[in-house]
Structure formats: C-alpha cells, structure tokens
Amino acid sequence: MCQKSSRKGHERHSPNFRTKSTKIRILSELTKRILFAVPAATLFIWLAWMGGIYFNTIMALLALGTVWEVDRLMKNAGFGGFFGVSVAIAALLWFSSSLPSLVVLAGFLAAIIPLIAFLFKKYHGFGYQWISMLFCGLYAPIGYLMVVHVRELGVDTQGFWLILSLFFMIWGNDIFAYFIGRSFGKNKLAPNVSPNKSWEGFWGGFLGAATGALIAWGIAADFPLTLVELLPAAVVVSITGPLGDLTESRLKRLAGMKDSSSLLPGHGGLFDRFDAMILTAPFLFFYFTFFL
Template structure:
C-alpha cells in the first residue's frame, strides 16, 4: 500500500503542479472535475447509508455555486431553480423522499461547491499559482506532519469515534510542519513586507482547518460505514480522501493573500 501511495504521489503531484501552472481553463477544468467526482463520492456514501439524494439537481447546484464567481448573474437564479425543483420533488414524493434526504443533497453540493469556489477566485488574483501552491503545501505539510508524529509518538487519541488513528501527538506534528512550511514559503519568496505574526497565524489556521476537514469526511465515512470515499486514486482512495483537508485550507489562504499581502 505504501509503495502504491508513493508512486501515485510521485506521478500525481508533478502532474497537478503542471496543470495549475498552465492556468486558465486547465486550472478551472481540473477543479470542476474534482468537484464533480467529490460530489459523486459524497452522494454514493449517503446512498450507501440508505438515504436518497437528488443527484441531477445536486450537480446543477454544485456547478452554479462553483462558477458563480465567473458568472454571478446566474448564481441567485440558479439557487432559486434548485430550490423550486427540490421542494417540488419533496412535495410530490413524500414520504418516499424525506427532509433528511433533501438536507443531504443540499449539504454535499453546498459544502464542496462553496469551498472549491475559492480555487476559481484564486485564479483571478495577481499571483494565482503561488497562492494555490501554498494551499497545497500547507495541506500536505499538515498531513505528513500528522502521519509522522502520530506513527512515532501517537498515544493519546484525538477523536477515536471519528478517526481512531488520529492522535494529539499527530496533531502537534501537523501544526509544527505547517508552521515551518508557512515560514519557509514567505522567507524564500518575496511577496511583500510581512511580519512573523501573520505567517505564524496562517500556519496554525491551516493546520487546524486541515485536520477539521479530514475529521469531517472521516465522520461521513463512519456514518456511511465505508472505509474510503472511492478508489479513483491508487493507494489513496477517493478524491475526498485526498482533498478533504484542502477544501477548508484553500479559503483561508485566499483570504490571507487578499487581506494581508
């Protein structure tokens, strides 16, 4: 398993960086595809639990939220159309389609679509590649730091009901490596006059958010009684297995560059 994960990372990370470096519709197309596959995995987990979801309206809402940055004139009408269709379906199909089914449909589309919409917003910043690169670096640092410290020193469970493998020692390692990456990134690159405090704050926030995103998807997997969200990434599982932490980190990085640089 470790060998497969390593090979996938060695191939996948350079390919990911190359796509993001190209920018434009390569960039946007990648994140649109990521969102669609992520929502497919989310809905499949919920269906596995025995719930129903409105899949086509759900994908429609996902794209409306995701692309609302570029096409704001369609955002509110699109959300309104989704609500009309969803509520009409609920009224006509009750009780076969419950309020909880409607809530799961909305949560999946809104959670993934809203958070990944920040990747589309980042594309319009002055140095988008560096911004998105930092978001990924902080996410990976949190993941690697947590894994290394947790494997070596992990004894005290952080959230055994959500993720038995997570420990407070791993959380400390996640925090430490995220701090180091944040500091090194701004030390090596000239991105304006920044004090040490904002850089430290970003590293701490990214680590906490990454771990929260990871635990949230772990909770959905526990609830749905599945081990992985999917199998599309060899050795890593599904898109949500690999990008769960990134989803919460990328908005924080976006706001950091908007308000601090």
C-alpha cells in the first residue's frame, strides 16, 4: 500500500505527469474559450450586418464596460480615481458624432502619447491621475467609435464587408500568433511585458491577418477595395494588434492583475478581448477612407 502511494506521488512529480497536466489544462482552457467565442462571434457578425442602432448600441456598451475595466486597472496601478469624469469624457466624445475625423484622430493620439509616458515610467504624481482620466475617457471609446465609423463607410453593404475584414484580420492574427508561438516560439518579443509572446508568433500573425483578409475579400458580394488595396491593411493589423495587446499587458502587469475583469468566460474581460481592435480600428478607418 505504501509502495503504491509512494509510486503515485513520484508519478505526480515526474516531468511526464507535469507535461500531461499542462496539456490537459491548456485544452480545457481552449475548449472554454471556443465554446464562448463561436456564438459570441456569430452574434457580433450578425449585429455588424444589421448595423444602425443595434450595432452602435452594442459598441457604446462595450466602450462603457471597457472604460470601467481600464479605470480598475489604473486604480490598482496607483493611477485613476476619476471614473465618473472619464465616463463623461467618453459620453461627450461618443455623442459628438459630427466631429470631423481629424479631430477624433487628434483625440486618439492625445490618449496614446500620455499612455506611453506613464506606462513605461514609474512616476505616480498627481498629474498622472489626470493623464489616466484622459486615457480612460478617450482610448477605448475612440477605438469603438471608429469601429462604428468603419461600418458606416461606403454604400449598401460595403461597410459591413469592411467591418468583417477588420474582424477576420484581427482574429486571424490572434489565432495564428497563438498557435505558431506555442509551437515554434523561442525568441521572446517583450519578456518584461508579456513573457509568452514570441517573435515567431508575431511573424505568424502576419500570415493569419493576410488569411483573414483573403477570406473576407473572397466571400464579399461587393467589397469596396481590390485585394491589392486590402492586403496592406493586414500589415497594419499585424503591427497595431500586438501593440494593443502589449499595451494592455503592461497595464495589467503594473496593476498586478491577470485579467482586466471576469466578464467573458475563458477570455477575461472586454479589454482582454478587444485590446487589439481598440488600437487597430482608428488606423484602419483612415486607411479605408483613403480608398473610398
């Protein structure tokens, strides 16, 4: 009996047991992600097809939820504390839809530049609380607002196909980067910010984004761009997507939090799921506008 117990204990601590345990945990987590992601993505695409008040309302709610998550991260990181003001800024921006696109772009840059300053420095002065307030109120809401603007581009269903290409490129980038990174990743991309990310996964993400672009363009009834015009957008996604993810990873590391929240089963929070889209959408909006 003692020998069996000792043998079982030895097996639990063996490298093979740990490897099997890790694989089971990864498969379980991946299954949970897929079970939530497939119906959620289907609903998201349907809402994008509907457009108008349905899609815009969902984007506004996602923006509000993400502002709340970012404010939590900021507070845990030693910044923040102005949630109400951040929401007011976001609401003012959102309902001022008649603002010129260049003004919106200026607001987005105004959110990104201070972000770089306080995410990569250790100063926690009072001024940084105000910077965090502006970041909370501008960064995510502008990203979601630009998704709405992409949907409104072109005529008839052209905006839907542009939105679909945006989704497919981001999802393709994310999926290919994950699996190629896990299979072949050896060289760390940003070990101090996100240790699991690798250069191999980063380059694999380019292939995934291009694949997403090809699929969207291939199934579209009236895609407003040629394939030659669309493929450079995949390059944009492959750069801004990982940057958005690294931005959120850095903020979570400063806050000492694994996820931005637990709103989405298997995915963490809204900021965890839409970090790439938030940073990518403004750039793709102006890229698409150039050709329309």
